[in-house]
Amino acid sequence: MLFDKDPDAALIRRIAEGDEPAAGAFVTRKLHRVLALAHRICGDSTEAEDIAQDVFNRVWKYAGSWKKDDAKVDTWLHRIVLNVCHDRLSAGHRWHEVGGMELDMQADPGPTPEEALAGRSTRDRVWQALRMLPARQREALVLTYYQALSNAETASAMQISVDAVESLLARARRTLKERLLDSTG
Amino acid sequence: MAWDELERDRRLDALLDTVDSPGVSALLHARVMATIAPGRPSLVRQHPWWSGLGLVGAAIVGAAAGALCMSLLLAPLSNSAPPGSPDGALSFRESAFVPPTTGIQEED
Numbered sequence: 001m002l003f004d005k006d007p008d009a010a011l012i013r014r015i016a017e018g019d020e021p022a023a024g025a026f027v028t029r030k031l032h033r034v035l036a037l038a039h040r041i042c043g044d045s046t047e048a049e050d051i052a053q054d055v056f057n058r059v060w061k062y063a064g065s066w067k068k069d070d071a072k073v074d075t076w077l078h079r080i081v082l083n084v085c086h087d088r089l090s091a092g093h094r095w096h097e098v099g100g101m102e103l104d105m106q107a108d109p110g111p112t113p114e115e116a117l118a119g120r121s122t123r124d125r126v127w128q129a130l131r132m133l134p135a136r137q138r139e140a141l142v143l144t145y146y147q148a149l150s151n152a153e154t155a156s157a158m159q160i161s162v163d164a165v166e167s168l169l170a171r172a173r174r175t176l177k178e179r180l181l182d183s184t185g
Numbered sequence: 186m187a188w189d190e191l192e193r194d195r196r197l198d199a200l201l202d203t204v205d206s207p208g209v210s211a212l213l214h215a216r217v218m219a220t221i222a223p224g225r226p227s228l229v230r231q232h233p234w235w236s237g238l239g240l241v242g243a244a245i246v247g248a249a250a251g252a253l254c255m256s257l258l259l260a261p262l263s264n265s266a267p268p269g270s271p272d273g274a275l276s277f278r279e280s281a282f283v284p285p286t287t288g289i290q291e292e293d
Contacts, residue, residue, distance in 0.1 A: 023221040031217060036206035049213050056217050123203045130204065145201055177193055180200050 008073035016064040027056060030077060033147065037081050040142045043131055047088075054084045071156045078143060078157040129179045137172035140165050 008029070014022035034055050039048035058080050066076055130138055136158070143154040144165075151169075155162045 020221055024218060027214065027217050027221075031214060032209050035209055035213070039206050040204070045207050048207070049216070052213065053217055053220060057220050060220065060222055122200065123205075126200050126204050145198075146204075146206070173194070173197060176201075177197055181193055181196055 006068065006072045006074075009068055012059075012063050012066050012073045015060065016066070023060065026059070030074075031056075033074075034077065034081055037078060037142060037147055038085065040130070040146055041082070041085050041139060042088075043127070051081065051084050051088065054088075055080050058084065072153065075149065075153045075156045078147065078149065078153075079159065082139060082157060125180060129176055132179070133172055133175060137168045137175070140168035141172045141176075144169060 008026070011022050011026050011029075015026060031052060034052045035048055038051035038055070039045060042048055042051065055077070059077065062080075066073060070076070071079070130141070133141070139158060140154055143149045143157055144151065149157065151162050151165050155165045158165065
């Protein structure tokens, strides 16, 4: 049973029953992961903090609807983060397309991706290469690589098949290699 | 060739590792902690079957109110005939109503 192996299951059940100390412990345990995912998806620190707050509001609201047989709490939490990101995007936040944050590609749409990456610091080049990935490829990569979810957990969080996750990951990594490795030799 | 691809994967991973994420500030932690709603959740959230119990209760109360209304409406009909009158023996279907034309014909 997933419930038996899930270290967060007892906590989320207590939250559903209105246990405030459990909610506080959940924030302390999960806030850094929620913030990291939101930041890597949207690319903006302030936006990521707003997303994190929205995510925990939804956790308090929907803790009672979490089902142990559906997904681990951590996977369920990642799904909520993605949903909040998607909702904010559809509400008019444009960071998915433009890359947002400190690296604004829209300011100069002329150069190719490879040209745009040239001359930046390594960190900025990687950031920018991530930002230029299609949203679903970026989400799959961030969930598996940075959040350390398995492909199955990523599939559950993204509500797609494992095969689809593997396809997204393969395309994302191929694109990143072309942009980050091949362009610099 | 496979070794080259593994090396490229290793180099890509090393590059991806350069992207860090912001730490959690005390201010953000306090902001999120402030969203924790005080008090206990609703009884329905704690015990979902309570909502079903509420529906059953509402149905019982509704049925009782309907029965009371019907009894109040039907009471004048059943008590309209004075005690001992032959009309009192009429069944509900047998109306004791007499058309007024009968009286007019007698006057003529």
